Amino acid sequence: MMQKDIKRLSLFLLFAPFALWIALLIILPHLGMFYISVREKVAPRVYEFGLENYINFFTEPIYWNTLIRTGSMSLLVTVLALLLGFPIAYYIAKIAGNRTRGALFLMCLIPLWVSDLIRAFGWILLLRETGVVSSSLQWAGLINTPIEFLYNDAAVIMGLVYTVILFMIVPLVSTLDGMDNSMIEAGYNLGGNGPTVLRRIIIPYAMPGIVAGCIVVFMLTAGSYLTPILLGGKNSSWFTEQIYDQFITRYNWESGAAFGFLLLAFTSLVVWAGLKLSGQTLNSTVAKS
Numbered sequence: 001m002m003q004k005d006i007k008r009l010s011l012f013l014l015f016a017p018f019a020l021w022i023a024l025l026i027i028l029p030h031l032g033m034f035y036i037s038v039r040e041k042v043a044p045r046v047y048e049f050g051l052e053n054y055i056n057f058f059t060e061p062i063y064w065n066t067l068i069r070t071g072s073m074s075l076l077v078t079v080l081a082l083l084l085g086f087p088i089a090y091y092i093a094k095i096a097g098n099r100t101r102g103a104l105f106l107m108c109l110i111p112l113w114v115s116d117l118i119r120a121f122g123w124i125l126l127l128r129e130t131g132v133v134s135s136s137l138q139w140a141g142l143i144n145t146p147i148e149f150l151y152n153d154a155a156v157i158m159g160l161v162y163t164v165i166l167f168m169i170v171p172l173v174s175t176l177d178g179m180d181n182s183m184i185e186a187g188y189n190l191g192g193n194g195p196t197v198l199r200r201i202i203i204p205y206a207m208p209g210i211v212a213g214c215i216v217v218f219m220l221t222a223g224s225y226l227t228p229i230l231l232g233g234k235n236s237s238w239f240t241e242q243i244y245d246q247f248i249t250r251y252n253w254e255s256g257a258a259f260g261f262l263l264l265a266f267t268s269l270v271v272w273a274g275l276k277l278s279g280q281t282l283n284s285t286v287a288k289s
Contacts, residue, residue: 034261040254050140057153057262062284063259069239073221075218076157077160081165081167081213082217086172089168089176091211094184097278111163116224117226120159120226121230123158129150129233150231151231155231156231164217165217168213168277171214172210174209175212187200214274223263224240229241
């Protein structure tokens with residue numbers, strides 16, 4: 001009995017900080033935000049409970065159009081991050097040596113050593129009208145006048161892919177590293193070529209890592225604020241900008257809280273649909289990774 005009590009106490013002490021972190025920083029704030037989101041301001045400092053804040057979202061096209069646009073661009077960023085990150089992850093996991101693998105991981109981690117703000121300003125220095133890209137094209141004689149590459153969807157997509165691609169690479173490397181090389185060799189020995197082995201062996205095996213990376217990248221992209229604002233400007237509205245505008249500019253915390261929950265519900269619905277289409281579960285993807 002004494003040993004069982006000690007084990008229970010040890011387990012409790014081990015998980016207590018995590019449980020407090022979940023309760024104090026996630027559950028309670030979300031409950032408070034939900035409480036705010038269902039309040040309607042009928043007079044100064046007078047509130048009633050209702051769904052008016054959610055109804056206003058669906059009755060105003062600019063709000064739900066921005067949410068749909070944010071979701072579609074987030075999906076595009078996720079696809080591009082997968083297409084760029086999969087070859088890198090495969091090379092790190094199956095081709096590179098031990099020393100090279102560490103160096104490649106370090107190169108992928110370097111961008112995370114600085115904040116999102118610094119990385120965004122780095123892209124501004126490259127893409128602005130007097131930036132490195134425009135000046136280099138002029139010097140090479142390819143263009144006659146400076147070109148502004150900022151404040152459009154392409155700049156936002158490049159900045160976001162650069163920011164989140166590491167979160168695609170890590171789960172892919174973790175999954176591909178556990179694949180036995182004999183499986184790939186057997187595919188070639190049975191007459192398969194490169195695309196066939198990739199489609200029939202590598203991708204099915206890496207599917208848990210693919211889904212886990214896509215979930216993380218999509219959620220981070222949809223909830224991004226600094227990169228779309230700095231690189232897209234007024235020409236690339238993001239739903240997080242609408243949330244910020246409700247909270248800070250209009251000081252309408254009720255609508256801001258409702259918009260936040262709508263963003264959470266929308267991204268969760270997309271993730272659920274992705275899991276259903278891929279035949280995966282959270283236990284076999286995110287939890288496993």
